[in-house]
Amino acid sequence: MNEIQGMIGLEIHVYLITREKLFCRCKAVREKGLRANSYICPICTGMPGAKPMLPNKTAVEKAVQVGLMLNCRINKKLVWQRKHYDWPDLPKGFQSTLSGARAFPVGLNGEFFGIIVRSVHLEEDPAAWDPETGRVDYNRSGFPLIEIITEPDFSTSEEVIDWLKKLFHNLDYLRAVASDAGLKADVNVNLPKKTERVEVKNVNSIENIGKAIDYELERQFKEGSERETRRFDEAKEKTFKMREKEEEQDYRFISDPDLQPIILDDNFISEMKKLIPESPEKKLEKLIRKYKIGKADAEVLAKNLDIVEFFEKVAEKVEPKFALYWVTVELLRHLNYNKKKLSGLDIKVEHFVELLNFVKSGKITELQGKEILNKFYPKSFSPRGIEGKISSSSELEKVCREIMKKNKEAVEKYKEGDIKVLNFLIGEVMKKTQKRADFRVVKEILERLMK
Numbered sequence: 001m002n003e004i005q006g007m008i009g010l011e012i013h014v015y016l017i018t019r020e021k022l023f024c025r026c027k028a029v030r031e032k033g034l035r036a037n038s039y040i041c042p043i044c045t046g047m048p049g050a051k052p053m054l055p056n057k058t059a060v061e062k063a064v065q066v067g068l069m070l071n072c073r074i075n076k077k078l079v080w081q082r083k084h085y086d087w088p089d090l091p092k093g094f095q096s097t098l099s100g101a102r103a104f105p106v107g108l109n110g111e112f113f114g115i116i117v118r119s120v121h122l123e124e125d126p127a128a129w130d131p132e133t134g135r136v137d138y139n140r141s142g143f144p145l146i147e148i149i150t151e152p153d154f155s156t157s158e159e160v161i162d163w164l165k166k167l168f169h170n171l172d173y174l175r176a177v178a179s180d181a182g183l184k185a186d187v188n189v190n191l192p193k194k195t196e197r198v199e200v201k202n203v204n205s206i207e208n209i210g211k212a213i214d215y216e217l218e219r220q221f222k223e224g225s226e227r228e229t230r231r232f233d234e235a236k237e238k239t240f241k242m243r244e245k246e247e248e249q250d251y252r253f254i255s256d257p258d259l260q261p262i263i264l265d266d267n268f269i270s271e272m273k274k275l276i277p278e279s280p281e282k283k284l285e286k287l288i289r290k291y292k293i294g295k296a297d298a299e300v301l302a303k304n305l306d307i308v309e310f311f312e313k314v315a316e317k318v319e320p321k322f323a324l325y326w327v328t329v330e331l332l333r334h335l336n337y338n339k340k341k342l343s344g345l346d347i348k349v350e351h352f353v354e355l356l357n358f359v360k361s362g363k364i365t366e367l368q369g370k371e372i373l374n375k376f377y378p379k380s381f382s383p384r385g386i387e388g389k390i391s392s393s394s395e396l397e398k399v400c401r402e403i404m405k406k407n408k409e410a411v412e413k414y415k416e417g418d419i420k421v422l423n424f425l426i427g428e429v430m431k432k433t434q435k436r437a438d439f440r441v442v443k444e445i446l447e448r449l450m451k
Contacts, residue, residue, distance in 0.1 A: 006217050007190050012149075013145050015125070017062065040138045040141070066120055071117075075107070076263065096259060116153055128140055182204060184204060283301075346378060387436060
C-alpha cells in the first residue's frame with residue numbers, strides 16, 4: 001500500500017450499448033477476432049465529402065441516463081464540437097465530441113460516492129491504430145463513447161479502485177455500458193503544492209489504473225514532475241513520457257457546422273429518470289430487510305441486476321430462503337456451465353417457480369430438480385408431466401437388493417467398515433431410478449440390509 005497521498009482525477013471512457021455507431025448506420029460490433037475493416041462506411045472512415053448522419057438516439061438517451069445516475073445537472077442544449085488532432089486513427093483530422101471550451105456536456109456538477117463529477121459527455125471513438133505496423137482498423141471508429149471526468153478528489157489508488165468498482169457496478173445495473181468492451185482511462189496525478197499535474201493516457205483496466213497511480217506518486221515524490229503526458233507500460237508497471245501536456249487551445253475546438261445542437265426538454269429528461277433502476281446499494285439493503293437474507297448471500301444476488309430481479313419475482317411465489325439456494329447456487333451453476341448470462345437464455349419465472357414448488361412439496365427429488373434445470377437451455381419449459389419421486393419402501397427395497405447383488409464386493413467392503421462405499425451404492429440406486437428415488441429412504445434401506 002502506497003502511503004504517499006496525491007491529488008488524483010480521472011477521465012473515464014466507456015462504450016455505450018448501441019446497435020449502430022454514433023453518426024452512421026454501421027453495426028457497432030465488438031466481437032474479438034473480428035476481421036479488420038469489415039463494418040465501415042465513408043462516414044466512419046472520414047472520406048472526403050462524407051457527412052455525419054443525425055446522432056444515434058439510443059446513445060443520447062443512455063448518455064443522459066448515465067448523467068442522471070451520477071446526479072449531474074443535465075444540459076438541455078448539447079452543442080457538438082470538433083476536437084482537432086493529427087493522428088492516423090482520425091483521418092478527418094478531428095473528433096466529434098460534446099466536450100471542449102465552448103461545449104455543453106450532457107451533464108455537469110454531479111456527485112457519486114463523495115467524488116465530484118465535473119462533467120459527462122458523449123463523443124465518437126477513434127479507430128484502432130497499430131504504430132508498429134501502421135495499420136488502422138476502422139471497425140470501432142465512430143463507436144459511441146461517454147467520458148466521465150472527475151475533480152481531483154482522490155488521494156490514493158485504493159480510493160480510486162474502490163470508487164471505480166462502485167461506478168461500474170452501478171453502470172452495469174443501468175444496462176447502458178458495454179461491460180465486456182473494457183475501459184480507457186486518462187489518470188491525472190500530482191502531489192499537492194509539490195509537483196505539476198501529469199496525465200497518464202489510455203490505461204485499460206482498474207488494476208492497471210491502481211498500478212499507474214502508485215508508480216506515479218512514488219516517482220513524483222522522488223523526482224518531481226513537469227506538466228506532461230505519459231503512458232503506462234503494463235509489462236514493466238512503469239510510466240514513460242510521451243510528450244508535453246496539451247492545453248485545451250492545442251485542440252482548436254470549434255462548433256461542428258455539420259451537426260445541429262441536440263435540444264432536450266423536461267419531459268425527455270423525466271422519462272430517462274424513470275428508466276434508472278434501484279442502485280446496487282439499495283438492492284442490497286432491500287434484500288436484507290425485506291427477504292431476511294444474510295449479507296453474504298445478498299451480495300451474491302446484488303452483483304447482477306438480472307439475477308436479483310429474477311430472484312425478487314421468484315420470491316413473490318416461493319419462500320425466499322428456499323428460493324435463495326436455487327438462484328445463488330443452482331441457477332448460477334447452470335449459467336456458468338453454459339457460459340451465458342441470464343439475459344442470454346429464455347428462462348421464464350413461472351417455469352422456475354413450478355420447478356421449485358415440485359421440489360419443495362416432495363413431488364420430485366432435489367436431484368431431479370437439478371436435472372430438469374440443466375435442461376432449461378436455451379429455454380425453460382413446464383416440468384409438469386415429469387415422473388415423480390419414488391418413496392415407497394417396498395419398491396425401493398427391490399432396487400436396493402438388485403444393486404447389492406450386482407455389487408457384492410462393495411457390500412463386503414461396507415461390512416468390513418468402509419463406510420464411504422455406502423455413497424457409491426446410493427448413487428447406483430439413484431442411477432437405476434433416474435434420480436427419482438428418495439435419498440433418505442434409500443440410505444435407511446441399504447443400512448438395514450447390510451447390517
